[in-house]
Amino acid sequence: MVAIARLGEHIGEEVRVRGWVYNLRESGKLLFPILRDGSGLLQAVVFQKNVPPELFAQVRELTQESSVEVRGAIRADARAPGGVELDLREISVLQLVPASDPYPITPKEHGIDFLMDHRHLWLRSQRQTAILHVRHQVIRAVRDFFDGEGFVLADAPILTPSACEGTSTLFEVEYFGEKAYLTQSGQLYAEAAALALGKTYCFGPTFRAEKSKTRRHLTEFWMVEPEVAFAQLDDLMHLAERLVAAIISRVLENSRPALKVLERDSTPLEAVQLPFPRLSYDDAVCRLQAAGSTMQWGDDLGGADETLLSKQFDRPVMVHRYPAAAKAFYMQPDPERPEVALCVDMLAPEGYGEIVGGSQRIHDLELLRRRLEENHLAEKDFRWYLDLRRWGSVPHGGFGMGIERVVAWICGLEHIRETIPFPRTIYRITP
Amino acid sequence: MVAIARLGEHIGEEVRVRGWVYNLRESGKLLFPILRDGSGLLQAVVFQKNVPPELFAQVRELTQESSVEVRGAIRADARAPGGVELDLREISVLQLVPASDPYPITPKEHGIDFLMDHRHLWLRSQRQTAILHVRHQVIRAVRDFFDGEGFVLADAPILTPSACEGTSTLFEVEYFGEKAYLTQSGQLYAEAAALALGKTYCFGPTFRAEKSKTRRHLTEFWMVEPEVAFAQLDDLMHLAERLVAAIISRVLENSRPALKVLERDSTPLEAVQLPFPRLSYDDAVCRLQAAGSTMQWGDDLGGADETLLSKQFDRPVMVHRYPAAAKAFYMQPDPERPEVALCVDMLAPEGYGEIVGGSQRIHDLELLRRRLEENHLAEKDFRWYLDLRRWGSVPHGGFGMGIERVVAWICGLEHIRETIPFPRTIYRITP
Numbered sequence: 001m002v003a004i005a006r007l008g009e010h011i012g013e014e015v016r017v018r019g020w021v022y023n024l025r026e027s028g029k030l031l032f033p034i035l036r037d038g039s040g041l042l043q044a045v046v047f048q049k050n051v052p053p054e055l056f057a058q059v060r061e062l063t064q065e066s067s068v069e070v071r072g073a074i075r076a077d078a079r080a081p082g083g084v085e086l087d088l089r090e091i092s093v094l095q096l097v098p099a100s101d102p103y104p105i106t107p108k109e110h111g112i113d114f115l116m117d118h119r120h121l122w123l124r125s126q127r128q129t130a131i132l133h134v135r136h137q138v139i140r141a142v143r144d145f146f147d148g149e150g151f152v153l154a155d156a157p158i159l160t161p162s163a164c165e166g167t168s169t170l171f172e173v174e175y176f177g178e179k180a181y182l183t184q185s186g187q188l189y190a191e192a193a194a195l196a197l198g199k200t201y202c203f204g205p206t207f208r209a210e211k212s213k214t215r216r217h218l219t220e221f222w223m224v225e226p227e228v229a230f231a232q233l234d235d236l237m238h239l240a241e242r243l244v245a246a247i248i249s250r251v252l253e254n255s256r257p258a259l260k261v262l263e264r265d266s267t268p269l270e271a272v273q274l275p276f277p278r279l280s281y282d283d284a285v286c287r288l289q290a291a292g293s294t295m296q297w298g299d300d301l302g303g304a305d306e307t308l309l310s311k312q313f314d315r316p317v318m319v320h321r322y323p324a325a326a327k328a329f330y331m332q333p334d335p336e337r338p339e340v341a342l343c344v345d346m347l348a349p350e351g352y353g354e355i356v357g358g359s360q361r362i363h364d365l366e367l368l369r370r371r372l373e374e375n376h377l378a379e380k381d382f383r384w385y386l387d388l389r390r391w392g393s394v395p396h397g398g399f400g401m402g403i404e405r406v407v408a409w410i411c412g413l414e415h416i417r418e419t420i421p422f423p424r425t426i427y428r429i430t431p
Numbered sequence: 432m433v434a435i436a437r438l439g440e441h442i443g444e445e446v447r448v449r450g451w452v453y454n455l456r457e458s459g460k461l462l463f464p465i466l467r468d469g470s471g472l473l474q475a476v477v478f479q480k481n482v483p484p485e486l487f488a489q490v491r492e493l494t495q496e497s498s499v500e501v502r503g504a505i506r507a508d509a510r511a512p513g514g515v516e517l518d519l520r521e522i523s524v525l526q527l528v529p530a531s532d533p534y535p536i537t538p539k540e541h542g543i544d545f546l547m548d549h550r551h552l553w554l555r556s557q558r559q560t561a562i563l564h565v566r567h568q569v570i571r572a573v574r575d576f577f578d579g580e581g582f583v584l585a586d587a588p589i590l591t592p593s594a595c596e597g598t599s600t601l602f603e604v605e606y607f608g609e610k611a612y613l614t615q616s617g618q619l620y621a622e623a624a625a626l627a628l629g630k631t632y633c634f635g636p637t638f639r640a641e642k643s644k645t646r647r648h649l650t651e652f653w654m655v656e657p658e659v660a661f662a663q664l665d666d667l668m669h670l671a672e673r674l675v676a677a678i679i680s681r682v683l684e685n686s687r688p689a690l691k692v693l694e695r696d697s698t699p700l701e702a703v704q705l706p707f708p709r710l711s712y713d714d715a716v717c718r719l720q721a722a723g724s725t726m727q728w729g730d731d732l733g734g735a736d737e738t739l740l741s742k743q744f745d746r747p748v749m750v751h752r753y754p755a756a757a758k759a760f761y762m763q764p765d766p767e768r769p770e771v772a773l774c775v776d777m778l779a780p781e782g783y784g785e786i787v788g789g790s791q792r793i794h795d796l797e798l799l800r801r802r803l804e805e806n807h808l809a810e811k812d813f814r815w816y817l818d819l820r821r822w823g824s825v826p827h828g829g830f831g832m833g834i835e836r837v838v839a840w841i842c843g844l845e846h847i848r849e850t851i852p853f854p855r856t857i858y859r860i861t862p
Contacts, residue, residue, distance in 0.1 A: 001661075003581060003629070018661050020626075020823045038629030038660070039581065065823035095824045103822045120620075120815045121822065123585075123627035132628065136584045143574060150434060150470065153567045154554075157853040158589070158613075158636050159602075159651050161861050171590075173613070174603045176640070180860050182589075182604065189551075189853055192862075195451075196554035197563065198434070198469030205589050205635060209607070220590050229469070230432075230449050384551045384862035391534045391552065392451045392496035393526045422588040422620055429611050430592050431623075431815035 005039035007084045010074045017042060017086065020124070021066045023107070024059075031059050033088070034081070035070065038129065040257070043080040044070060044088040051089070058091060065103040065124070067094040119422055120431050130258035131418055134251060135407045139203075141250035142224050142401075145243050146201045151226060154193035156186025156202040162381045171209045171219075182207035185400060188330075188385050190227035191361060194396050195388055201226040211426055214303070215415040216353060218404060220424040227398030233342040233360050236397050237318050240346055240356050241276040243401070244316055248272045251410055264412040268350055271314045281322045281340065284309055300326040301345070303353055310347040316355070320344040329375040330368065332360035332397070344399070352409035358399020365389035436470035438515045441505045448473060448517065451555070452497045454538065455490075462490050464519070465512070466501065469560065471688070474511040475501060475519040482520070489522060496534040496555070498525040550853060551862045561689035562849055565682060566838045570634075572681035573655050573834075576674050577632045582657060585624035587617025587633040602640045602650075613638035616831060619761075619816050621658035622792060625827050626819055632657040642857055646846040647734070647784060649835060651855040658829030664773040664791050667828050668749050671777055671787050672707040674832070675747055679703045682841055695843040699781055702745045712753045712771065715740055731757040732776070734784055741778040747786070751775040760806040761799065763791035763828070775830070783840035789830020796820035 002015045019037030026032070029048035034041055046059045062068070071090040076083060097103055105121055115122045122128055146153075159173060159180045171182040186202035193200040203224040210217060226239065248269050251259070259266055279287075285297050288305050291312075295305055300322065310317060321340040324333050331341035343359035362368045368389055372379055379386070407419040417423040422431065433446045450468030457463075460479035465472055477490050493499070502521040507514060528534055536552055546553045553559055577584075590604060590611045602613040617633035624631040634655040641648060657670065679700050682690070690697055710718075716728050719736050722743075726736055731753065741748060752771040755764050762772035774790035793799045799820055803810055810817065838850040848854040853862065 005581075018825075019629075038583070038625075038627060038631075067823045067825045094826075097822050101821065118815075118818075120623035120818060123624060124823075129627060132583060132585055132624075136578075139584055140574070140578055143571070147567075147571055150436075152469070152563055153570055154563055154852045155636075155653065157651060157855055159638075159855050159860055172605045175860055176642075176857055178860070192551035193554060193563075193852060194469075196469060196560055198450075200469075205586075207590075211607075220588060222586065384549075387549075387551060390532065391528050392498045392555075394449075394498045395525075421585045421624060424588055424590050426607055429590055429606055429609070 003039040004035070004037045004042045004082060007040075007042065007074050007082065007086075011076050011084060012074065014071065014073045014089075015086070016069060016071045018069045019067070021062045021064055021068060022126075023064065024062050026060070031056065033059055033062055035068065036124070036126070036129075041081040041126065042084070042086055043077075043082075044072065044086040046088045055088075055091065058093065059088065061096070062093070063097040063099060063102060064106070066097045068092065069094065116417070116423070116428060117431070123421065126261050128418065130261040131407065131411050131413070132421065133258040134255050134262075134411050135403070135419060137251050137255050138247055138403060138407055138410065139222075141247040142203065142243065142403075144250075145246045146224075146226060149199065151199040151201050152193075152197045154190070154197060154200045154202060155204050156183060156189035156225075158183050158205065158207075169209050171207050184208055185223065186225050187227065187398065187400065190225050190398060191385070191388055191396065194227040194229045194398070195392055195394070199226070199228050213426060215417075216303070216405065216408075218416055218420065218423055218425060221420065222403040223400050224403065225398060225400045227396065229394050229396045231360070231397045232395055233320065233344065233397065236358050236360070236399055237278060237320065237344055240344070240358065240399055240401075241274055241316070241318065244276070244346065244356070244406075245272060245274050247406065248410070259411075262411050262413075264410075268314070269410065272349075273315065276315055276346070277313055277317045279309075279317055279319050281319055284319045287312065298323050298326065306347050306353040307351040310349050310353065311351060313349055316346050316348050318344050318346050327359070329371045329377065330359075330361050332362050332395075333367075342397070348405070348409040350409065350412070352405065355405045355409065356399050356401045358397060360395060360397035363389060363393045363395050365393065434470040435466070435468045435473045435513060438471075438473065438505050438513065438517075442507050442515060443505065445502065445504045445520075446517070447500060447502045449500045450498070452493045452495055452499060453557075454495065455493050457491070462487065464490055464493055466499065467555070467557075467560075472512040472557065473515070473517055474508075474513075475503065475517040477519045486519075486522065489524065490519065492527070493524070494528040494530060494533060495537065497528045499523065500525065547848070547854070547859060548861070554852065557692050559849065561692035562838065562842050562844070563852065564689040565686050565693075565842050566834070566850060568682050568686050569678055569834060569838055569841065570653075572678040573634065573674065573832075575681075576677045577655075577657060580630065582630040582632050583624075583628045585621065585628060585631045585633060586635050587614060587620035587656075589614050589635065589638075600639050600641050602638050615639055616654065617656050618658065618829065618831065621656050621829060622816070622819055622827065625658040625660045625829070626823055626825070630657070630659050644857060645734070646848075647836065647839075649847055649851065649854055649856060652851065653834040654831050655834065656829060656831045658827065660825050660827045662791070662828045663826055664751065664775065664828065667789050667791070667830055668709060668751065668775055671775070671789065671830055671832075672705055672747070672749065675707070675777065675787070675837075676703060676705050678837065679841070690842075693842050695841075699745070700841065703780075704746065707746055707777070708744055708748045710740075710748055710750050712750055715750045718743065729754050729757065737778050737784040738782040741780050741784065742782060744780055747777050747779050749775050749777050758790070760802045760808065761790075761792050763793050763826075764798075773828070779836070779840040781840065781843070783836065786836045786840065787830050787832045789828060791826060791828035794820055794824045794826050796824065
């Protein structure tokens with residue numbers, strides 16, 4: 001049995017292939033069943049005069065998504081998908097989808113609700129399969145990058161106690177009679193791990209019960225969060241840009257066929273070369289105001305601002321040193337200018353917005369205590385987090401990168417819901 | 432700055448190292464501060480007559496977990512941990528842990544509750560760091576194995592709708608006013624993905640609200656679940672044994688220092704060579720009864736039975752074809768003997784019990800419907816799962832492997848709670 005993606009290595013040989021009927025074209029005495037097997041598409045050919053009449057009749061009856069095993073010789077054909085064609089000599093039909101109960105997703109257009117209701121089948125489409133292939137390469141590239149740099153994986157827990165930063169965007173879980181919450185970020189745990197392991201990352205699902213209905217939000221999404229002992233803001237920016245460049249380079253190397261299926265112009269991806277531009281928040285505000293934005297110094301960047309700004313660059317741009325007041329309590333203030341935080345957001349080009357957000361963390365115990373108080377957060381909920389500053393504290397920092405946003409950008413997708421096998425949104429928890 | 436693990440490449444050179452004080456030995460006019468940086472341990476040496484008195488005094492005051500940066504020359508020393516020693520010439524103390532508020536985890540013995548309460552600090556111990564290094568290698572080996580075999584990652588959702596198999600072991604989540612549940616297994620979703628992608632796996636956290644207090648149970652644990660279209664039971668066994676052999680071989684290649692820290696005898700791991708023995712459930716029952724077990728044909732294997740059986744082999748043993756009645760509704764009956772299922776459990780040696788459980792899945796729509804009914808499961812909760820048998824059904828199967836159990840076995844641990852950075856058990860959801 002040979003995977004369709006590898007048939008190019010078998011030209012001139014007779015092979016067996018297993019898969020599903022993707023389409024069937026008929027042209028006079030020729031039949032062209034197109035098969036898919038998850039690795040690619042294969043065009044088979046049946047010429048009426050070369051095969052027994054029963055075989056011809058059997059192929060002619062094939063319906064979309066019928067499962068089959070075929071045998072035949074492989075020949076090069078530049079016009080065929082994948083560059084090869086199979087001269088079909090034998091077929092065994094495992095399941096013939098009956099014409100009376102046809103596969104519900106046809107090549108015609110379907111509404112998005114219909115497709116999402118049939119996500120378990122929709123995944124079989126060329127486009128969705130291509131996105132999953134890219135997602136796979138992105139995740140693989142992320143892990144290879146960190147593992148290659150000597151980071152040790154230390155996954156953060158999903159179930160977490162007390163709702164540290166308010167419960168409004170947290171999912172609550174019944175935990176043996178107590179309340180627990182689904183994690184929004186592994187960062188605090190990654191900080192503990194960084195002081196044990198030096199360089200660490202966690203990489204798992206995270207959850208936000210946001211009532212956002214934008215094309216950039218899911219309630220369940222995967223995030224990778226490196227955290228590095230002794231790292232300062234410049235180190236983090238250097239790490240983040242190399243990570244993103246490594247991902248893009250991997251996708252361009254391994255996922256050209258998928259990008260082609262997605263009709264994704266790879267030119268903007270090829271422009272993603274090191275170094276990425278760095279822009280202070282101050283400069284970002286000037287640029288935005290010059291470009292017509294009404295935002296003022298002190299505001300966080302909204303989605304529209306991010307789009308406006310990122311469109312001025314041909315590669316991801318890193319905006320650093322936001323006003324401390326607009327950012328999380330744990331961010332280290334710039335010692336030279338305490339009103340800004342030593343933080344960075346990376347905005348993807350082509351209007352895809354923030355894909356990375358990170359910072360140095362406060363490593364001074366008393367300063368962190370003050371910041372908790374200013375933010376009306378109870379010290380008792382952060383006792384173990386404060387411990388990290390009590391014993392062996394060092395400057396450290398890290399960032400989070402949302403996988404789905406990166407995949408949406410790389411694939412050039414309109415909506416983030418196609419970037420994950422089974423998306424969860426405010427309206428959807430099925431299938 | 433050089434990582435301690437790489438100092439062997441810098442013998443004769445002067446280097447700078449950053450880390451934490453792990454221990455301090457004094458011997459007359461010699462001080463031996465031991466540093467850790469997450470990558471290893473380094474012994475430094477300060478000879479009173481070679482350094483200024485202030486430096487000697489400063490080193491003498493160092494307390495456990497104080498954070499420091501040191502400079503000095505590296506020389507080979509077979510007696511030192513890591514095989515090198517640093518001749519300390521300069522030190523900068525980032526944070527001196529005060530003697531009045533010492534690091535709470537000292538080299539003396541602590542009770543398990545105390546250590547678990549301080550898990551955020553306990554991770555810094557040599558033993559816990561070693562376990563995390565092994566865990567990292569195990570996870571890396573799993574992903575390399577599947578990626579290398581052409582599997583495409585398709586992560587299953589964590590938030591799932593209706594409680595398909597009863598709610599007793601499910602965690603309930605409040606989902607925008609509706610009830611949702613944390614996944615127990617990604618299998619059903621992996622089946623959908625396999626019919627799209629051919630060979631797929633999911634690898635993420637899974638949850639069981641079991642009130643088990645055994646040393647083998649966590650409420651949150653990571654599981655890898657491959658699923659393969661067209662795979663039959665023999666294919667699954669072949670895949671599972673190659674996966675486990677690849678993991679062991681990777682750990683033996685990359686984690687010898689960690690195994691040494693754990694005082695893990697590697698001889699039993701070296702015996703884990705292909706092929707693994709296969710044993711029918713029938714034969715397993717005979718062996719168990721002969722060995723004194725009171726179990727009867729029809730019973731599932733209990734923990735004690737698993738231990739008894741696995742001790743008869745020097746490598747993991749695969750027990751196949753359990754009574755269908757003792758197993759899940761979706762398992763394919765053996766066509767030659769419908770009272771047994773085409774399933775397999777792999778038992779780790781040395782009494783570690785089940786690490787892999789898998790099966791062929793029923794691919795016939797009517798049979799699956801009957802099995803749902805026999806198990807009093809509502810067809811409406813499985814509509815999309817049944818769809819997979821309606822369109823393009825093919826024989827397929829897969830298995831799940833629990834990462835923590837594999838790590839516990841490889842590290843030779845008594846209790847599974849040390850195998851994950853932040854364990855969650857019936858009694859514990861902190862830190």
